[in-house]
Amino acid sequence: MDGIHDMGGEQGWGSVGIDPNEKVFAEEWEGRAFALGAMSGGLSGTNLDAFRHSLERLHPLAYLQDGYYGRWLACAELLLVDSGIIAEGAVDARANNLLGNETPEPADPEVNKPQYERGGGGSLREIDDAPKFNVGDPIRARDMHVLGHTRMPAYIRGRSGTVKAHRPAAVLPDSTAHFTGEDAQHVYTVTFDATELWGPEAEPATLNIDLFESYMEPRS
Amino acid sequence: MTAMPDARPPAPIRTEALEALLTERGLVNADAINGLINRFVNDVGPMNGAKVVARAWTDPDYKERLLTDGTAAVGEFGFSGPQGEHIVVVENQEDMHNVVVCTLCSCYPWPLLGLPPDWYKDPAYRSRIVREPRTVLNEMGLALDDSVDITVWDSSAENRYFILPQRPAGTEELSEDELAALVTREAMVGVAQVGAPG
Known part of the structure; x- marks a missing residue:
């Protein structure tokens, strides 16, 4: 889904600074919120993808208001x-x-936990399907506008890239987050040139991003 | 979408409330929560990744294993677990600098680096590093020569990227432990280089 979480290429967020003395948890409650968030998937009978989707379901103000661990707290509550x-x-x-x-x-x-089957622990899966793409293949990221969870950021949609690497297959977040099936797929690292993403005046750079097979289509 | 957060009690109190509600139901206990916090405050952090880097700098066979199968090679140190299912190690070169981000949330190789620092979670970093990486790196204190190409890795699936920084000159006599002490979290994400000692 579109939303505040999909930040790649957005503008107006200011500059970035490093605090070399930063603590893991700046305040005590943040550690507890982290722990509760980490446990919430198991307690609610959901999964990592549902947790990531819960981040996207937060109101944009709630997403920002209490920072990263504020989000973890809100997401734990939402799933529970x-x-x-x-x-x-x-x-x-x-x-x-x-x-x-x-x-x-x-x-x-x-209690009303989601009823669905998992094909194992974690997110990686062994699958029998032959990969549809090979390293070096020209591809286009599909122009997808998913209403629910997806791991295809908006800034990639419709853009042309090249397959750089074939990665282990993994459960598809788009369906796993909604408990409608794992639909495990091949995953590829795809390379895009900065000018393809940000126009001819873009800062020169290369962008590598991981895409699930169903996010991609062949390009001649 | 959830409600506007205008009238909710402050986050620290809501955290206490949620913990109390779950504790009363026998679903969590303070020992488990404290154990998880303690693990990420004291046991898992950039010191893990620094050991991997120092080993790769001093042992060519290890470096080859690390670049070929990162998950197995870091597993030799016992580093594994959540957010480390598939580790991909990318080596910085004289003419190619790599930097890692997660634009959609803040995915990060926990077993090697612990929990992500504030700058990695900052909307400014997540939004801008994919669009103007050289400018952002400059702001963060890393001025790369124009001859150095930049590759940005957006961690959008379950692969977790880890940067093997370049070994600084003048460190030929240092032990593995001394080398590890030079390696910073920032260098292993790609927003800094490892400086020479002293």
Whole structure:
């Protein structure tokens, strides 16, 4: 889906600086939010792709408001509410009570984890299909406008590139995130020239990106 | 899409609330949470990747294995786990500099580098490094000669890219441990080079 998460090539975000003394977690809650986020996939019966999709489902202001670990917290909550582990509003009600208010807390919902089959742990899979593309093949990234989760960034859509490497097959995030099947596919690293992506005045550079086979079409 | 976040309690309190709700249901416990935090604060971090780089600089056979099958070669150190399913190591050259990003979220080779630093997660880095890499690298303190080509790797699937930096001149006498101490996180993502000692 299109959204704030798809940042490649966007403008207006300012400059980048390195803080050499940065801590892993700047504040204590960030570590706990990380841990809860890391555990939320298992607790909710979802998966890594659903977690990444939950990042995209956040309101753009929520995406930015509390930084990276704020997103992890919000996504953990979203997946746990989706699966009926906790009720919608339960976190805010408890938080208000921790702040000394008297807020009624919602009753527990019915657990409703997604029912789907996994072909193994992790995301990589062995598949029998022959790869449709070979290293050196000219390809075009399909002009896809997916309503749900996808790992094809907008800045690649419709652009012409060349297959650089064949990588291990992996579950397709577009379907795995929605529990409709793993549809494991070949994955390729594809090379694009900066001028193909950003026009003739682009800064000279080469861009390599990993694309699932169904994101690609042959180009003559 | 979720609601506008205007009237929610602050994130630290919501974190406490979610942990309490899950603890009461017997789904998480403080030991497991603290263990995970401790692992990424103390046990997993750029020091892992630095060992891999120093070994590659001093052992040509290891370097060849690393560039051929990164996952297996870093596995020789015991480095594996989430966000490390398939490690691809890319070597910087005199005339080719490589730099890694994840424009869609912040995918990063956790077993080798730990959790990503702020700059890697910054919208400015995620948006701009694919479009104006030389300008961004300059801003971050890495001025590359115009003769050096730049390749950007956008980690959009489950392959995790790790940069093998160039070994600085004047380090021929250093031990593997001394070399590892020179290698920074930034050099292993490609926004810096490894400086000579002293």
